[in-house]
Amino acid sequence: MDATSLGELRPDDPHQIGRYRIEAKIGEGGMGAVYLGRDPEERPVAVKVVRAELAGDKTFLARFHDEAANAQRVASFCTAQVLEHGEDLGLAYMVTEYIDGPSxxxxxxxxxxxxxxxxxxxxxxxxxxxxxxxxxxxxxxxxxxxxxxxxxxxxxxxxxxxxxxxxxxxxxxxxxxxxxxxxxxxxxxxxxxxxxxxxxxxxxxxxxxxxxxxxxxxxxxxxxxxxxxxxxxxxxxxxxxxxxxxxxxxxxxxxxxxxxxxxxxxxxxxxxxxxxxxxxxxxxxxxxxxxxxxxxxxRDVSGAAPAPPPPEPTRPAPEPPRPVPELPPEPRTRPAVERHTVPPTEREVLPPLPPAxxxxxxxxxxxxxxxxxxxxxxxxxxxxxxxxNRPSGDARNTGAESAAFPTAPMLVRIDTAGGWPTSCSADIGLFKPADKSVKTLVSGPSCDILPERSPDGKRIAFSRRGDTTGQAWVMNADGSGAEKVTGILRGTRVTWSPDGTRLAYMDEKQGVRQLFAITLQGHAVTQLTNDDSVKDDPMWSSTGKLVFWSKRDGGDEQLYTMDPDRPGGTWTRLTKDGVRAVDPEWSPDGSKIAFVRGPATGSAIWVMNADGSGAHAVTSGGGRDMDPAWSPDGRWLAYVRGPVADPVIHAVRANGAGDRVVTPAGRVFGHPNW
Incomplete structure (x- = not known):
């Protein structure tokens, strides 16, 4: 890099940010200033320092650090790697790889x-x-x-x-x-x-x-x-x-x-x-x-190429670059940071070497x-x-980018009167996004919510919410033959075992929420958990695992899995960042989990692998995104956005593309199940 292209530090510029010594100013942009720095090993980095007025905005800072942490996961294929972010001297900063070259x-x-x-x-x-x-x-x-x-x-x-x-x-x-x-x-x-x-x-x-x-x-x-x-x-x-x-x-x-x-x-x-x-x-x-x-x-406007320019002085051949690493990227031996976007006058190229x-x-x-x-x-x-072409086991690439919008109908909660969730008048119905048609499957004065289709598609389980209690019900796919299975915790959902012979659900025992499973034949009940933590939202995978949220480790809700065939056994914690995570939904093949992440008033839909790795957002959040549900082919997600009392069902590809409103205006649907 030509040192003459860098700006000298002014009296109000920092000389040290975190562990980085600041040598010169590269430029300024919408976020703040960008400096050339050196780490303790004297390797060059670019340090981006947030403007003071933004640094005082708590909403911005929270989003800035969250997005910088996400950016650190990006594979360094044709990008400048994000190395670190933090706060020092009352300023927020991000350190990135230094890339020398013109824009x-x-x-x-x-x-x-x-x-x-x-x-x-x-x-x-x-x-x-x-x-x-x-x-x-x-x-x-x-x-x-x-x-x-x-x-x-x-x-x-x-x-x-x-x-x-x-x-x-x-x-x-x-x-x-x-x-x-x-x-x-x-x-x-x-x-x-x-x-x-x-x-x-x-x-x-x-x-x-x-x-x-x-x-x-x-x-x-x-x-x-x-x-x-x-x-x-x-x-x-x-x-x-x-x-x-x-x-x-x-x-x-x-x-x-x-x-x-x-x-x-x-x-x-x-x-x-x-x-x-x-x-x-x-x-x-x-x-x-x-x-x-x-x-x-x-080229000129006619498309003709001008005369060839005079020969340039000979330059030594560049060394062949290192092969591109697989994810996660291997540590570089000389981490450096990109040059930030600056005006052309501040971005110079290296002078040519003497001719050969x-x-x-x-x-x-x-x-x-x-x-x-x-x-x-x-x-x-x-x-x-x-x-x-990354294998589908990696939640960051679902192979869904080109997936056509599914034609399969989805089960929904149909609000027949306002007031949800304080009061509830709701039916279970079948909604077809292709033609916007709706067929009511079970109706009446009761509050019927949270429909779940059985693995073979022949039956539907749902929750019936009373004034103080709840019940698990099962009916045929056409709405016939509805019958009560068991009492459950009011307002919670039920979930099918992979073979369709059992339901898992939440109920209270001695004042503590616990997970239970019940057989549909004989109604034999097994208690699956026996701890004293608050927990909810069980979901059974096609591979036999149960996922649910719990506050067992303190703080906000986090997601865990367990083997329901080993009641009282070990749990595996999937989310570990302390951010609220609820409403988990297994993909049809059991390789991924969609879930709701963030505070109730500003949540987004995220997807991760079955082991908790590769977590990433698929909706923008900023409002209230909730209740994710996978399409039968695992390439789309339906979800609910907006106020709890007036939700709108959306659908989005599993990679975050193609988001669209699914339900028609004037109808209030919730709890989608594709």
Missing amino acids: LLKHVSDKGALSPGMLHGVAVGVAAALVAIHSSGLVHRDLKPSNVLLSISGPRVIDFGIARALDMASAHTRTGQVVGTPGWIAPEQITTQQVTPAVDVFAWGCLVAFAASGRNPFGQGSFQIMAARAVHADPEIGDLPPSLSGLVQAALRKDPAQRPSARDLLLALVGGTGEATVTNELGETWTSPPGGDPGVTS RGGGTSRRTTFLASAAAGLLVAGIVAGAVYLA
């Missing part, structure tokens, strides 16, 4: 549109970064050319995991404003709809179109003009290569549900031509910023650089394909 914005501004090979490399690299980010449950929200750095090891995406915190601050301090950059934010961000990974796919389309032409697909203008074009106008994507044109057009669709996922983009980019073809093509054409690329030419003997570019140097780039792209492709 895509500066490179295109200085040198013009990218060559076809380098353009494909940027498209692949940024798509791979988005797969890594989305697989960790994050959405970038502010992807743009200044947040993509062209390092010697390829394109690297920076500044992920903080825009959501800024969005939260905006909601509290800058009502009506949108966090994002005109020309790169999706229509749903402008119209303040739910933010999903699809907003990053839209930004990817804008970014690739810009890299190919040097122009934003929605032109130039004020925020209002750019926003109106993004919402209403068709993008101008220019003369893109055939391998990218269709993907960019799909990424820029107005409806987020109609856009491909990052995984779809990646598989199309690296799978359509074959890994060997992509590797060879990019290995020959990828540049090695920040030293410039004599092969990149800018003879004054021309060495063929050997060109060959070595090309070979190193080929190894780089092979690593990117291999790592990206690994992320895109």
Whole structure:
């Protein structure tokens, strides 16, 4: 890095943040200032320090640290790794890997549109970064050319995991404003709809179109003009290569549900031509910023390439990069931090080295650089394909990105009068999202709630809530043959054993909530727990485990599993961060658990693996998201959003994409069970 591009520290700048010595100022952005620092081993890092007014906002700080912790889980495929976050001197900070190289914005501004090979490399690299980010449950929200750095090891995406915190601050301090950059934010961000990974796919389309032409697909203008074009106008994507044109057009669709996922983009980019073809093509054409690329030419409006530039001085070939590690990423021997987004005037490139003997570019140097780039792209492709095709056992990639919306009907609670949950008049019904039709299965003056379909689909269990007591009932799938099974704790749910012969439920014994199981034939009861903790929400998996929440270890509700065939046996704690976790729901194959995480007034739907690993959000939260339910194929989740008395059922892909309202206006449904 050229030291002359860094700003000197001012008297009010910190000289030490946490364990990092601050050497210079890199720049400033919407969050605060960014500094070049050194860790105790003298390795360079970038330290991002939050603005003082934001540091005093408790809501922002909580979200900032939560999102920074999530960002630390992101695999370092084409991203800048988040290393640490904390607070010091009354300031919040985040430390990230230092990436030396010009931004895509500066490179295109200085040198013009990218060559076809380098353009494909940027498209692949940024798509791979988005797969890594989305697989960790994050959405970038502010992807743009200044947040993509062209390092010697390829394109690297920076500044992920903080825009959501800024969005939260905006909601509290800058009502009506949108966090994002005109020309790169999706229509749903402008119209303040739910933010999903699809907003990053839209930004990817804008970014690739810009890299190919040097122009934003929605032109130039004020925020209002750019926003109106993004919402209403068709993008101008220019003369893109055939391998990218269709993907960019799909990424820029107005409806987020109609856009491909990052995984779809990646598989199309690296799978359509074959890994060997992509590797060879990019290995020959990828540049090695920040030293410039004599092969990149800018195109005029007619599409003709200008005369070749004069030869550049010879530079030593870069060393081949390390292979991309599998998750979790192995510790780097020299952790460094990305360069933060700063104005082009503050981002300089390294000066060229003196020319080699003879004054021309060495063929050997060109060959070595090309070979190193080929190894780089092979690593990117291999790592990206690994992320895109990760086994379904990893909750961060469910394979659901391209799943069509299910046609299966869902069981629901139908509120026949207002007042829930203080008073209750509710039936059990069958709702078909495809045609919005509703069929009541059991009706009457009673309060019937929490329907659960049996494993074979032939029966339905539900809870009947009385004024002071509760009952577990079972009926046939068509609503006939309803009969009471046993008394249960008022307002709690029942759950089926994998073979459909037993129900698990909550009841009280000597004033303490305990888990029980009952056989449907003979009604033999087994007490499963005998401790004194508060607990609820049992759910039986297809593999035979019970999951439930308990306050056994103090604090808020946490999720545990146990073997119901070993009553009183050992529990396994799944959630360990102390944040409230309730309403667990097993996926159909028993490999994942969806659950509600966060305070009751600001909860979100999360998904984790059966062992508690890989936990990540699939809804944005900020309101009240609850009652998750898996689709029969395990690729979608239904859930309830909004006030308890006036809920709305949504559905979302298991990767967080394609969120949509399912139930029609004017009808109040709850407790979905797909």
